[in-house]
Amino acid sequence: MPTELLETYPLIGTALALVGLALAALFANFVVKVLLLRLVHRLLSYTPYGRDAELKQHGVIERLANVMPAMVVSAGIALVPNLPEFVVLVVRNVANATIILTVAMAISAVFNIVDVIYHRRPQARLRPVKGYIQVFKIAVYVLAALLMIATLLDQSPLILLSGLGAMAAVLILVFQDTLLSLVAGIQISSTDMVRVGDWIEMPDQKADGAVIAIELHTVKVQNWDKTITTIPIRKLVTEPFKNWRGMQESGGRRIKRALYIDQSSIRFLSQDELDRLESIGVLEHYLQKKRAEITEWNDRLGDRAKVLANTRRSTNIGTFRAYAEAYLRSHPHIHQGMSIMVRQLAPGPDGLPIELYAFTDTIVWVNYEGIQADIFDHLYAILGEFDLRVFQNPAGHDLQNMTASESAV
Structure with missing residues (x-):
């Protein structure tokens, strides 16, 4: 059935x-x-x-x-x-x-x-x-x-x-970005330009932070404000960028900042002032050596030494530079195996720049900023010992005092 x-x-x-x-x-x-x-x-x-x-x-x-x-x-x-x-x-x-x-x-x-x-x-x-x-x-x-x-x-x-041979041109056009990104990725990998974890800076792409991913088409950067910037990988080959890996691997981070000195406060030091400054521990050896050098120079002048303009004398700005360098060389958080220098830059309308060039013994951002701030806090505060003044454009309080002085007269 x-x-x-x-x-x-x-x-x-x-x-x-x-x-x-x-x-x-x-x-x-x-x-x-x-x-x-x-x-x-x-x-x-x-x-x-x-x-x-x-x-x-x-x-x-x-x-x-x-x-x-x-x-x-x-x-x-x-x-x-x-x-x-x-x-x-x-x-x-x-x-x-x-x-x-x-x-x-x-x-x-x-x-x-x-x-x-x-x-x-x-x-x-x-x-x-x-x-x-x-x-x-x-x-x-x-x-x-x-x-x-x-x-x-x-x-x-x-x-x-x-039929792919006839479609090759079309495929190249369709996969153009992929092919360019692949070539760029090979270049980056073979030349070791960028690694995951590197701190890179690329202002044109609004990127300033650590690389968190390197993919076929993009490189992802986590900026210091925790935002994510996505950069086309070929941009790292065709456009300039800064990689801070060298600083990270060196173990030291550079300090390069200047104090702007009021040029009208620069002058020669008297003997009493030199004696007082010699009591500062880091300056003692420098001033003794400088005094012997200047004395030997002036002794060779003979009668011409009677004119002060012919003689060599210590200045407050030069002594301050020596103090700043000695202070850096004795600082516990300054890397002593790297360059340490205190130099004058060209003077300008904002005063005479005294630039400090040194490296901290850490690359940690927070610690670095703290060390740098402590150094400049100290140097700004001790300028008065050398009778030097920091240059500063007149502020409202300065103008108010000036007006009050003129009114009193």
């Missing part, structure tokens, strides 16, 4: 076969994901990678497991009776295309795992590979797309590949 019914109504047999095929696909999915995956995970749990939660979250095995239902459909659709050949072909091709896409996604997940494992190595920050992995993933997906198209059209992939 059932046989006669199926012969009389063939669509019922077709529907039952389709339902059976769907159930077979679901059963295959259940067997693979519930039983086989548990077995595989249990076996992997005996390995270091199998116990790593960060690696397991990429789901390589789970993605491969999705291949089984598609394979059942691809193999079983031909067994369904009374289906048009065209429908069988379309369903099989779609199932095969799904298998190709699933495998491509699994390979992409494998690349993600490779990236994670590589970045755990100490030298990973010196040679980032994320850009190359992204290129490989693009290549996998492009190849998968070609295979899927060939499968859906039921044509050989070689036919599509033979």
Whole structure:
């Protein structure tokens, strides 16, 4: 009776076969994901990678497991009776295309795992590979797309590949940014221009902070205000930028700042003032040496030494420069293995610049700023001992005092 019914109504047999095929696909999915995956995970749990939660979250095995239902459909659709050949072909091709896409996604997940494992190595920050992995993933997906198209059209992939030569110009135009970024990434990696963790400064791109990621198309910089600047990677090859890695590796950070001295306060020092300044510990050796040098010079002048303009004398600005340099050389937080210098710059309308050039013994920003501030706090405060004044444009209080003095007169 059932046989006669199926012969009389063939669509019922077709529907039952389709339902059976769907159930077979679901059963295959259940067997693979519930039983086989548990077995595989249990076996992997005996390995270091199998116990790593960060690696397991990429789901390589789970993605491969999705291949089984598609394979059942691809193999079983031909067994369904009374289906048009065209429908069988379309369903099989779609199932095969799904298998190709699933495998491509699994390979992409494998690349993600490779990236994670590589970045755990100490030298990973010196040679980032994320850009190359992204290129490989693009290549996998492009190849998968070609295979899927060939499968859906039921044509050989070689036919599509033979047409790529004519499409080369179009492909280059479409992937222009990717190709330029890939070349720039290779240049950056081979020349060691930038590493993850480097402090770079690129004013044109509003970037001033630490590099947190080097990818295929972009470099991400976390600025000191915690904002993120994304720079096209090729900009690092075509435009100038400053990399502070050398400072970070040297262990010292430069201080280069000037005090502006009121030039009208510069004068010669008297003998009493020299005696008083000689009692300052860091100046004692300098002033003794300077006094002997000046005395020897003036003794050679003979009678001409009676005119003070012919003689050499110590100045308050020169003595202050010597004090500032001696202070830096005795400072516990100044790097004594690097350059230390106190020099005069060209005078201008803002006074005579006395520039300090030295390096702290730390590169930590907060500590550096504190050390620098302490040094200049001290130097500003001690200027009065040398009868020097800092130059400052007249402020409201100065003008008020000037007006009051004129009114009193």
